[in-house]
Amino acid sequence: MATTPAPAQDRSVVRTLLRLWPYVRPVRARLFTAAFVAILASCVGLVIPLVLKWMVDGPVAGRDPAGVWLGALYLLLLGFAEALLFGLRRWLVARPLSRVEASMRAALYRHLQRLPVSFHDRWASGQLLSRGTTDLMLLRMFLAFPLTFLLVNGVTILVGVIIMLLQDWTLGLVILGPAVPLLVTCVFFEKRYATAARRAQDQVGDLTTVVEESVLGIRIIKGFGRHRSQARAFRELSHELRGTELRKARLLATIWGVIVTLPEVAIGAALVVGAVQVADGDLSAGTLVAFLSTALALRWPVESIGFLLAMTQEAATATERYFEVMDEQTEEAGPAPESVPADPRDRGLRFHDVTFRYPDAPPGSPPVLRDINLHIRPGESMALVGTTGSGKTTLTALVPRLYEVTSGRITLDGVDITTLPREALRAKVAVAFEEPTLFSATVGDNVLMGAGDTAGPDALERALAVAQADFVHDLPQGTATQVGEQGLSLSGGQRQRIALARAVVGQPEFLVLDDPLSALDVHTEAAVEAALRQVLADTTALIVAHRPSTVLLADRVALLSGGRIAAVGTHHELLRTNAEYAYLMSGAESGRQEEAR
């Protein structure tokens, strides 16, 4: 499982959360206003007991009906004010908070789309998805409640304490007694809670990955009748998650327990001390009622601090997880290389001393590709042949810069590809991948995404004709038929032909085909080859091939062996002169190459 380990170093919750500022900034006015309104509302809530005190001590005790009416009117007005302020606060933040969540999600999606492919090789998409869903929901909730209410409750407690101190400073001090032990407990437990929260969030990501794989690999699971063992693996993971969640709950329970007990003890003490003072005549009954009323009104703000801090911890963890991904460098970043003037003799696609090692490969491991020098002349098509796993696909991935060369350079018509904007480069180079991925869109859109916006139905028809993909017209809605997630409802050969049509639809200058005909039957293959020859006549192409029939599409062949280009020549030349090539093409042992010819 691709669990990303929790960073061991001590982190500052506040510093982590401050990173949210750029996303919160656009709605800061609303958010601050809302916080201010919330403070106002709580203050109103705190004034209400004072009015009560005034009524009990004044008009009620003094039997003054007019005063009673006035007091009731005040109460009513304050009540209205409180209600409207409560509503106003929520109204102020409703849309902005959804916007913050959405903008963070959009930013994550944007960023992920532009991260190097090697990043995606490393990260299970379940972990990425859980960052884009549950983590962002936690952040929205944090902005909605803990952020505001830590402030509001803090202010409420402060104001409440001041009011209490003004009413009776001895009682006030009694109430303040447990503040320090409360704080210590909170700090102690919140730290441990943060660790548990991080583990739980990572485990959710792992669980997501298992669910996703269970669908993507459903044929294998069904084919081997392994759905029970798959369910067992899922159960183990979800049990682990349950364990972590229970640990979180136990920590939270302890915090809550302490937070409920200590203030209550203080209130009890204040009650006894207050009662003694009332008995001694040092304090009016009304003051004591008001005092205790204030104290009780503060109970919720104090108690809530426990779970507000817990939510804050979870939000900090979510932020950390979010920025783990956002801090990765996108392709666009990095220094712009000095541009080398185009060499007119360098027409076509050319590899100059290209060496490549995967960026995450263990240091010291041999490079996948070494000192590749290869020149594909304009309009020429070159087949790339090599044993399974020799790095052919890797080599093709370097041309559209899905990976960056470790050293050396690749030029298109003499221009170093690293000096071209990626958009422009990828517009020049069209690719058909070994695994033909189709997107949730119509067949037509899937093909046309290989061309610029100007390509119309004619281009579509031409491309479909080249790829011998006439079958699309027999689909329920022709080219307007939706193909599902990954185009699952089409056969491998059908998807491969659509992917091929996508590669040729834009009539690209450079074409990279990675084993484009592997899933086709012989007849279709022959027809596609015939049509492709037309396309390839004036296209510079690099074609990964496993079979002689595909090789014959190309003008020349390059043999990739041990990470180097071992030989270049026409099919027949190589067949004659290169034992390894002959073996690859015929499967016969090298001694029998003459026979294979």
Next chain:
Amino acid sequence: MTAATTAPAGGKPDDRRPAPGDPFDQDVLPTPPGATAALLRSLLAPMKARVAVTTLLLLLQQAVVQAGPLLVAYAIDRAVPAFRAQDHGPLVAVGAGYLGCALAAGALQWAFIAAAARVNQDVLLDLRGRIFRHAQALSVDFHERYTSGRLISRSTTDVESLRELLDEGLQELVTVVLSFVYISAMLLWLDLGLGGVAVASMVPLYALVRLYQRRAARVYRARSTAIAAVIVKFVETMNGIRPVRAFRREAANDTDFGRLNARHERTNGDALLEMARYVTGSRLVANTAVAAIVLWGAYRVADGTLALGVLAAAVLYLRRLYDPIDRLGMFLNSYQSAAASLEKIAGLLAQTPSVPEPVSPRPLPPARSEHPGREVVFDGVSFGYRTGGEVLPRFDLTLPAGQTVAVVGSTGAGKSTLAKLLARFYDPSPSSQLRSSRGDPYAGRVLLDGVDLRDLAVPDLRRGVVMVTQEAFLFSGTVADNIAIGRPEATRAEMEQAAKEIGAHDFISALPDGYDTDVRKRGGRISAGQRQLVAFARALLADPAVLILDEATSSLDVPGERAVQRAMATVLKGRTAVVIAHRLSTVEIADRVLVMEHGRIVEDGEPAELIAGTGRFAQLHRAWRDSLA
């Protein structure tokens, strides 16, 4: 070919076209009435006793907490006068009582949270497991339509909203109800009149709650659908990141995603606004009631019909009576959100597998010879996809035990469908033409040694038939884990033996950690051809009676394919095998060739016999010889 043909085939009488408003497209699978509530009940039923204990803890906790104001009233009305009279007893009692209550409240709070978390986590564990197991039991064609993104949405965000309900909601509800009952009782006991007014104020509040509930239900349903759409798009992009990059889809995807994301943003905002309206309304009612009650109470104190201490206590209770209203709002909030999610989950759970496991499975008869192979019979089988697409008209076919059969034909001729019927990814079904013309429900059966595949238990079926497809998906984990899927109880030596036989051992040994290399981690990059070899090793390890190879060597190079074929010659000996391949080299190891076209078997015979003839296969074979150049 003209542009006209690209228009939807509207004129054709075609029942394959998905109906407008397809529930799969719109992510609204039908939920049977009452299924949502039944699901919630069945989740909570096994927890009855524990829910009761948890509720009891909460009840006690609330009782203890609510004792506070009572002690205040007692202190002012009784203990203070007593203290003045030098009787310290009552005040000491108040102090001790309050201390006891504080400790009890804390301890009970602790116990409640711990107990509630256990119940909640067990419910969630159960629900996650149910979704996963059910999804796994559903057939391949369901998954082709439902998409992994939606399933992820069901088992993450939708489960999460139930979790919110359980974590906070149920506690809120119990607290709200308890404190309401308790405080009302207290108020009524303190003073019947004041209490009566307080209780009466609940009527408009109830109306408000109902109104909110109705409006919120709609909003939350929309929100759950919206987030699922976001997830589907997200997953699709991340899984297809290479073509996304190569075809510069980033900007277009940003726009699409932005649209889905904005829909979620809107529904999310709607939900929060509903809540804002509710909170304002309920507070207005509550605060008005407080003012009214205080006014009346004050008058009665002035009259002398009410003690000052009673009014003080009543006022303290009143504030508390309305405190839980906000929390009731939060409960309704989580409830509606969870209800919308549960509805979607219930809809998923209500799907019946179209390829169900037998209720009373039949065992396979004991092997007839020392060879593992078994006889396969297609008896009057026909097949039509529910969604349209290719169709197999009714046919009969017998594959004797131990025979290796090559199936050839152009793409879309029905070869893969034949294989999927044999592997029981699908069950025979009347093709759509048959259905519409004759309404004949008989679709035939596929027999393995005389036993209908539909009567075989899954373990028997999978010991019987194994299929290797061209899509060689690798699961997270090590290479060894991936091979072991074939037979989890196999030893490492057996696993390596299988890999050796198929020619995968060399490349696996060359990986950084050999068989223990994690396929998703550093250096674990495995090419498409190598993945196919792993898939082969997996199938060999499974040691089935019938092996189906569907384009299983398409990404191998010629020597690789040769090596596999050499291995096959020994591996397939005695097994029944169905080999689908475009490369006719496979035919060299076949005893028999079937040529398929438009869903029909058009030629059937020994390879040499067919090659010598003038039929389709002879042509194909010549074309293939030529392609070897």
